[in-house]
Amino acid sequence: MLAHTPHPGKKLVFFPYWRYRGIRFNCIENEIEHQFVDVTHQAIDSPFFPASMGLRAQAMRLSFVSPQPTGRFLAPALSVQDVLKRQEQRFKSEMVGRNAYHQSHVGEVLSLIYSPFYVGTQVVDAVLNRPVSDTLPESFLDTVAVLDPSARQMRFLSAICPACGWNLSGERNAIVLTCTNCNSAWQPAGGSLKQVPNGFLVDEDADLFLPFWRIAADISGIPLSSYADLVHLANLPRVVQKGWDQVPFYFWSLAFRLSPKVFLSLSIRMNLTQPQEKPVPGNPRGTLYPATLSVTEAVDTLKTSLAGMMKPTDTGFPKLPQIHIKPLRFALVYIPFRSGHHEWLQPKFSMAINKNTLSLTDH
Numbered sequence: 001m002l003a004h005t006p007h008p009g010k011k012l013v014f015f016p017y018w019r020y021r022g023i024r025f026n027c028i029e030n031e032i033e034h035q036f037v038d039v040t041h042q043a044i045d046s047p048f049f050p051a052s053m054g055l056r057a058q059a060m061r062l063s064f065v066s067p068q069p070t071g072r073f074l075a076p077a078l079s080v081q082d083v084l085k086r087q088e089q090r091f092k093s094e095m096v097g098r099n100a101y102h103q104s105h106v107g108e109v110l111s112l113i114y115s116p117f118y119v120g121t122q123v124v125d126a127v128l129n130r131p132v133s134d135t136l137p138e139s140f141l142d143t144v145a146v147l148d149p150s151a152r153q154m155r156f157l158s159a160i161c162p163a164c165g166w167n168l169s170g171e172r173n174a175i176v177l178t179c180t181n182c183n184s185a186w187q188p189a190g191g192s193l194k195q196v197p198n199g200f201l202v203d204e205d206a207d208l209f210l211p212f213w214r215i216a217a218d219i220s221g222i223p224l225s226s227y228a229d230l231v232h233l234a235n236l237p238r239v240v241q242k243g244w245d246q247v248p249f250y251f252w253s254l255a256f257r258l259s260p261k262v263f264l265s266l267s268i269r270m271n272l273t274q275p276q277e278k279p280v281p282g283n284p285r286g287t288l289y290p291a292t293l294s295v296t297e298a299v300d301t302l303k304t305s306l307a308g309m310m311k312p313t314d315t316g317f318p319k320l321p322q323i324h325i326k327p328l329r330f331a332l333v334y335i336p337f338r339s340g341h342h343e344w345l346q347p348k349f350s351m352a353i354n355k356n357t358l359s360l361t362d363h
């Protein structure tokens with residue numbers, strides 16, 4: 001919530017806004033462009049409150065909502081997906097005249113921010129003490145749902161392995177925690193920890209393991225169920241060998257954030273590589289880079305990766321709107337990298353990541 005000094009005796013209403021900061025990839029004409037997005041948007045459709053928070057979410061001090069403040073916290077009526085969909089529609093209308101085929105997002109910050117207002121016959125911004133709308137129907141507060149006070153309480157999950165009781169390991173920003181005792185991996189879901197299928201590729205000389213999501217999906221709109229299909233889609237300079245139509249195609253996505261260009265090019269490279277080695281179940285011994293991108297977010301970028309694999313793009317991109325990707329199964333797979341002078345190297349897949357782009361101490 002935004003910090004403010006309450007006026008005693010005035011009726012306080014906390015109005016919710018979604019804040020989304022991240023990267024949007026746009027498949028436009030025959031290229032994939034990206035842009036940085038940082039938006040706030042009403043989480044309840046209402047003409048009586050400002051449509052967005054302007055720059056306040058970035059510029060002002062925020063504190064966690066607790067059960068203490070008195071006032072009505074309005075429950076969000078729109079999901080963040082609804083808000084992103086509207087942003088996309090607005091973006092599409094701005095792109096009229098250009099061929100925009102697909103958008104996807106990689107989020108960095110997603111939060112619900114409460115902004116305080118005094119509510120009487122008019123709505124007054126409680127931070128600036130300035131009216132924002134002249135009239136407010138008397139019945140307004142009866143038409144909106146109020147947040148359950150228990151939902152205003154921050155909840156903590158103890159980082160104890162649900163399978164064996166060991167302390168889980170993970171960095172501050174990790175969304176997947178690992179157990180070094182029973183080799184399992186866990187992520188928070190709906191107030192508890194849920195097991196994540198996990199595995200790794202072997203390299204005795206690995207210095208670092210980077211997390212990737214391997215996703216089996218049902219793809220409609222184009223044929224892409226086998227390695228042979230991929231060779232055609234990407235126009236790979238290879239002659240399709242017997243049996244390649246039996247090698248299943250998996251999507252691979254980074255499970256961590258990188259600058260947009262590197263993120264996309266590494267995802268495309270992994271998808272084109274299609275590692276055939278079966279991952280060993282469990283967590284590797286060694287240094288694990290934290291997984292910070294959820295599988296849900298990864299799924300949102302699959303079509304953009306697919307677009308990046310298409311060759312040529314001018315005949316491929318127009319098919320994008322008809323392509324649907326339905327994820328079926330996923331696993332977190334740690335890929336071994338060796339330390340080079342300036343890069344982390346994965347020689348088998350000809351991958352290199354500049355060491356400056358992965359910070360090992362400050363993530």
Ligand SMILES: [Zn+2]
Pocket residue numbers: 161162163164165166179180181182183184
């Ligand atoms: Zn365990």
